[in-house]
Amino acid sequence: MSLTLIANSLALSSLYIMMASGLALIYGLRGVLNFGHGAIYMVGAYLGYTLGSIMGFWPAVFMVPLIMGLSGLLLEVFVLRPLNARSHIEVALVTFGIGLILAHGIIWIYGGFPQSVSGPAGLAGSVDLLGVEYPAYRLFLIVIGLGSVAALACWLNFSRMGMFVRAVSQNPQVSSMMGINAGRLSLFVSCLSTGFAGLAGVLVGPYLSIDPGMDIAMIINCMIIVVIGGTGSLFGAILASILFGFVQTFGAVHTPGLAVLLPYLLLICVLVWRPQGLGRGRAA
Amino acid sequence: MTELTISSQPLRAGSGRLPRVALALAVFALGFAVPALLDQGYLLSILNKGLLLGILALGIAFLMHQCGLVLFGIASFYGVGAYGFAILTETGGLPGLPAAILAIALCGAFSFLVGAVIVRTRPLAFMMITLALGELLRHLTSIPELRGITHGVDGMIVNFQGTILGYEVFDFLDPAVFWPFVWTAACGTGLMMWLVANSMVGRTLRAIKENEERMRFCGFGTYLPRLLAFSLAGSIAGIAGVLQALASGFVSPELFGLVTSTNALLAAITGGLASIAGPVLGGVAFAAALDEFGALGYSQLFTGIAVVVVIVAMPRGLVVTLGTILPGLLARFAGKGRDDA
Numbered sequence: 001m002s003l004t005l006i007a008n009s010l011a012l013s014s015l016y017i018m019m020a021s022g023l024a025l026i027y028g029l030r031g032v033l034n035f036g037h038g039a040i041y042m043v044g045a046y047l048g049y050t051l052g053s054i055m056g057f058w059p060a061v062f063m064v065p066l067i068m069g070l071s072g073l074l075l076e077v078f079v080l081r082p083l084n085a086r087s088h089i090e091v092a093l094v095t096f097g098i099g100l101i102l103a104h105g106i107i108w109i110y111g112g113f114p115q116s117v118s119g120p121a122g123l124a125g126s127v128d129l130l131g132v133e134y135p136a137y138r139l140f141l142i143v144i145g146l147g148s149v150a151a152l153a154c155w156l157n158f159s160r161m162g163m164f165v166r167a168v169s170q171n172p173q174v175s176s177m178m179g180i181n182a183g184r185l186s187l188f189v190s191c192l193s194t195g196f197a198g199l200a201g202v203l204v205g206p207y208l209s210i211d212p213g214m215d216i217a218m219i220i221n222c223m224i225i226v227v228i229g230g231t232g233s234l235f236g237a238i239l240a241s242i243l244f245g246f247v248q249t250f251g252a253v254h255t256p257g258l259a260v261l262l263p264y265l266l267l268i269c270v271l272v273w274r275p276q277g278l279g280r281g282r283a284a
Numbered sequence: 285m286t287e288l289t290i291s292s293q294p295l296r297a298g299s300g301r302l303p304r305v306a307l308a309l310a311v312f313a314l315g316f317a318v319p320a321l322l323d324q325g326y327l328l329s330i331l332n333k334g335l336l337l338g339i340l341a342l343g344i345a346f347l348m349h350q351c352g353l354v355l356f357g358i359a360s361f362y363g364v365g366a367y368g369f370a371i372l373t374e375t376g377g378l379p380g381l382p383a384a385i386l387a388i389a390l391c392g393a394f395s396f397l398v399g400a401v402i403v404r405t406r407p408l409a410f411m412m413i414t415l416a417l418g419e420l421l422r423h424l425t426s427i428p429e430l431r432g433i434t435h436g437v438d439g440m441i442v443n444f445q446g447t448i449l450g451y452e453v454f455d456f457l458d459p460a461v462f463w464p465f466v467w468t469a470a471c472g473t474g475l476m477m478w479l480v481a482n483s484m485v486g487r488t489l490r491a492i493k494e495n496e497e498r499m500r501f502c503g504f505g506t507y508l509p510r511l512l513a514f515s516l517a518g519s520i521a522g523i524a525g526v527l528q529a530l531a532s533g534f535v536s537p538e539l540f541g542l543v544t545s546t547n548a549l550l551a552a553i554t555g556g557l558a559s560i561a562g563p564v565l566g567g568v569a570f571a572a573a574l575d576e577f578g579a580l581g582y583s584q585l586f587t588g589i590a591v592v593v594v595i596v597a598m599p600r601g602l603v604v605t606l607g608t609i610l611p612g613l614l615a616r617f618a619g620k621g622r623d624d625a
Contacts, residue, residue, distance in 0.1 A: 033408055083596070089354050089407065090595050093553070096546075097595070100588030108585075216542060220419055223412040231408055257429050264420035267413065268401065275404045 003132050005249060011138040011207065013245025014145020017238055018200040019218060020225045021149060022193035024237040028169030029186045030080055032091045033231070036099030038219030039106075040194050044068050044201025045210040046106050049117050052205065057120035061202055068198025072191035080190065081183070103215045112212045117205030137206055144203060148196070149238060156234065165189060169232060224263050228270045229279050236279015315467045319460040328459040330575050331568060332531060335466045338567025339473055339524040340548035341555060343517035345563040346477050348552065350489040351513050353407060357414035359544035360398075360421050361518040365391045365525025366535045367425060367434065373444035375433055380448040384530075388522045395518020396511065403510045415545070422540035439536030442529045456530040466527055473520050474560045480516065489513055546587060547574065554594050556601020565603055 023037050034040075044064050051060040079098065083091045123136040156162035167175040168182045176182055204210065225244050229236030244263060251262035270278065322328050340358050347355045368387035372378045378386065402413050424430065426437045434440065444453050455461045480486050492499045492506045499506050529535050538544075547570060555566020570590075577586035598605040 033412075086595075086599070089411065090599065092408070092411070093549075094592055094595050097588045097591030100546075100584055101592070104582075104585040104588060220416060224416050227405075227409045227412050227416075231406060257427060260423040260427065261420060264416055264423075267416055271405060271409075271413065272401055275409075276406070277409070 003130060004134060005253060006246075007129065007134055007138065007142065009246040009249040010142045010146070010242075011245075012249055013242045014142050014149075015200055015204060015207070016221065016225055016241035016245055017145050017149050018196045018203075019222050020229065020237040020241050021152060021234055022196040023222055023226055024229065024232060024234045025165070025189050026186075026193045027226070028232045028234065029165065029182060029189050030084075030091075031088045031172070031232075032080060032095070033088075033223075033226070034075075034193070035092050035096035035219060036075075036102065037095075037193075037197055037222060038215035038217075039099035039102040040068060040071070040197040041201045041204075041218050042106055042210075042215040043071075043102055044198035045204055045214065046110055046115075046201075047198070048202030048205050049110075049115055049210060052117060052202075057118075057206075061199075064202040065195045065199040068201070069191040069195030071198075072194030073187070075194060076187050076190040080186065099215065099219070103212070107212045110212075114209045114211035116209050119206030141203055141207055144199075148199065152192075153234075153238075161185065161188070169234075221263065224267045228267060228277055230277025233277065233279030236277055239278055312471050315471070316464055318467070319463050325459050328463060330572055332459050332462055332466050333575075334568030334571035335470045335564065336524050336528055336531070336567070337548055337551050337571050338555075338564035339466075339470055339527075340521055340544075341551035341563035341567045341570075342470075342473055342477060342560070343520040343524075344549055344552040345555070345557040346481070346520075347513060347517045349557040350481060350486060350493065351510050352493040353403070353510070353514070354411040354549070355414050355514075355517055356411045356549060357416070357418035357545050358517070358521050358548050359540050359542070360414065360418040361391055361395050361521035362525040362528065362544060362548075363418070363421055363425070363535075363537075363540040364394050365522030366529040366539050367440075367525075368522070369526045369529045370440045370442050370535045371433060373442065374440065378444070379446040380444040380453070381446075383444060384448065384526050387526050388519060391522025391525065392515055392519035395522070396515040399511045399514035399518070403507065403514050415542070418540045418542065418545055422537045425540065426537045434537075437537055439534055439538075442533050442535060448530075453530075453533065457533055462527075462531050465530070469523055469527060470564055473523065474564065476516075476520075478560050480513075485509055485512065543584075546591075550587060550591055550594070554590065554602045556604040558600070559603065562601055562603040566601065569602065 019037065019041060023034060026032060026034050047067065048060050048064045051063055055063070075095075079094060080091065083094060119137045123140050125136055126133045127136045127139060128134075129139070156166060164175070164180045164185055167178070168180060168185060172182060204214075221244065225240045226237055228243070229238070229240035244266070247262050247266050248259070251259040255262070318331070319328055322331075340362060343361075344355050344358055347353050365387055368390045369383055372383040372387055373380065376383065398417065402410055405413060425434045428436060430436070442453065448456075451461055456465075488499070488504060488509050492504070492509065496506050525539070528539070548567075551567040551570040552563045553566070554570055555562035555564065557563070573586065573590070574583050577583050594602065
């Protein structure tokens with residue numbers, strides 16, 4: 001296990017963490033899996049590309065999560081709330097349809113070919129990481145990814161609102177009897193979730209390239225992560241993201257032919273062992 | 285709540301069995317005359333596509349209505365049927381008919397094995413795993429190590445020795461030759477679904493869907509019935525897969541793709557889950573619409589809009605919605621204003 005490989009795995013993992021934790025948060029509160037999450041990430045990436053070429057990288061890193069976070073408001077008010085009484089599967093399918101429309105809109109605007117995004121000049125070189133030369137941008141990605149999730153975990157564990165979110169995730173009925181307003185919480189959590197997707201989108205540009213199929217590739221990986229982690233369990237999702245990043249990176253190096261299959265094999269292995277996933281998810 | 289009221293009804297057995305049976309037989313027999321009525325091969329080929337999609341939709345609707353499980357990745361079984369047939373005839377060297385039957389059986393066995401692992405999971409996890417399975421198979425058929433068997437991303441040309449019921453492999457490319465096969469398959473699978481839904485197994489399945497724990501307390505096994513239903517849906521997709529391989533004469537990893545799965549799922553939802561005719565008609569309607577929008581390059585956009593509109597505005601499906609609205613409209617139009625209860 002070389003240090004570079006571990007760092008590469010962590011860089012990929014931190015991307016997945018930002019996506020999967022947002023998915024798990026909405027699922028915990030609403031019981032709805034947002035199949036449009038991949039498309040939101042894609043919109044974030046292309047928005048980052050446009051804003052980055054106009055204003056430069058750093059303003060884009062702050063603007064895109066903000067804008068995407070506000071779009072979470074739309075998701076909550078126009079999709080999740082009106083369809084609250086419907087079955088969760090139906091709402092999931094509606095979000096899937098919205099995702100298709102968004103992704104197609106992006107392709108319509110930007111064309112169906114990959115775009116490359118240049119990173120900020122300050123992070124273009126490489127740094128000395130315990131005797132190994134390592135790209136500075138990836139290190140930055142790891143710091144942002146793990147840092148934002150650490151902040152999220154602190155918020156969930158030590159703030160009053162975070163406690164309410166955990167309570168609703170564990171048992172929606174009892175917590176609403178205790179006077180917790182799940183709807184209001186959900187407004188904030190939706191914004192947080194789409195904001196994280198936007199952050200992942202704007203950060204992925206210089207790391208990988210951005211292309212029209214990125215939403216589907218991401219959402220399928222996130223689905224696998226959320227299932228492995230146990231649907232609705234935030235800490236399960238984080239654990240699964242890290243596991244997934246390592247399996248994908250190490251697989252690509254050691255078994256290149258089978259690398260694309262490894263995530264699915266991981267999924268099958270975990271499900272045979274623990275059908276409910278790694279973490280402790282929602283009771284229902 | 286709407287879901288509850290739908291699912292507590294069995295698929296309508298109806299009063300007055302005999303006229304219905306006669307009607308069904310008449311429709312089945314008349315179906316064979318369709319190629320003679322439509323002299324345009326183009327329309328017939330869309331109908332063929334629609335029925336194939338309808339068969340897939342039937343499998344999805346069955347599993348969704350009877351078990352509450354959403355088989356998002358039905359393309360897995362569709363692709364396994366198609367690839368099974370192509371590989372059995374090419375590498376296995378089998379003649380057409382045995383290869384087709386064996387491919388469907390293999391697909392059934394495959395769905396049994398997959399189901400044995402995944403029907404235990406929660407509904408949402410189930411949905412995502414089936415989605416991932418399709419992607420897994422798509423990658424598996426395209427990896428270079430299996431190139432000798434699957435021909436990788438190039439796909440395989442379907443070719444077999446001998447004939448199937450007197451037709452050679454190239455005859456199936458003609459929509460008029462293909463039609464009787466797909467029509468029989470659609471009617472046959474529809475009948476099978478109806479029989480299962482109205483049997484003891486169907487009743488057990490719906491009871492499990494309503495309350496699994498209670499069924500376990502009452503001494504019913506809840507695992508095996510669901511596994512059987514899943515295998516049945518998978519086998520039906522396998523039938524559609526074999527037919528698809530015959531109709532296009534070609535199989536490729538794209539068969540396993542997300543597009544196939546979402547189209548079939550949407551056809552099922554569009555048609556309505558609670559009847560046999562619904563998903564099949566939904567498949568035909570959807571294939572026609574896809575053909576129209578696909579020519580303009582907007583098929584994905586159309587799919588997205590369709591899923592949102594259908595689920596938000598017509599949760600019981602296009603067929604049921606039209607079925608409840610149309611008689612009222614017609615009655616008003618005729619000035620009778622009768623109530624239909």
